[in-house]
Amino acid sequence: MDMLHFGGLAVLLALCAMASNMIYNHFYEMVEHHYGWQRTVRMRVVHTLGFEAFFMAIALPLTAWWLSISVVEALLLDVTFSIFFMIYAFCFNWVFDIARHRLAARVVADR
Template sequence: MQGKARKIVQAILYETIAVLCVAPVLSWAFDAGMAHSTVLSLILSAVALAWNMFYNWAFEYWEARQAQRQRTLWRRFLHALGFEGGLVLILLPVVAGWLQISLWAALLTNLALFVFFFGYAFVFQWAFDRVFDVPDSAREPA
């Protein structure tokens, strides 16, 4: 699977699994109720979905122009770090506003989510590439 179809399937699958993991944890951690936490998870997911589409497009654009195009462990690490680090900053005001907590508390919350999602992004992307193969941008030119 390549192109837009790959990006759409990848992003939707990633975010669906993320909502299923995050909503119950937010509900428990903030005693906010499952409905409130699920709505927040869906908002976070929608923002993350847009970020995912943009970030992966930009990453693959960059990747396709590299002399070494193979997805090494280091490249996967940088991919996950860039994606999750950018997302932490983007979501900071959303989390603070929705949970009615300080920016500092929101940062700590986002960093806790970052720890989970950093590993999740790495494992998910590896598994996705194993199931659907790597994108053309990660293939050596013939």
């Protein structure tokens, strides 16, 4: 498969991941607020796994169609990337939560 075709898929998946992230986080935070969930490590793991499932529901059929392969083959192709990005997403969101909490505390303290 030529790099332009595969590169087009990478760009498309990146755009889908960005849009999926915004949509998933919006609804996750609505539910989180409604039930009063705290952002513990356990809840961050649940958030990460939920997002990955949400994104894969979009990415796998798209990848299979784009590459003219089966969804199972697309899943096998995606497993390595998914594991890496789940760990990345978990760490990124955890650090983001800590930074946001500290910034909010600093803003409150400055008032």
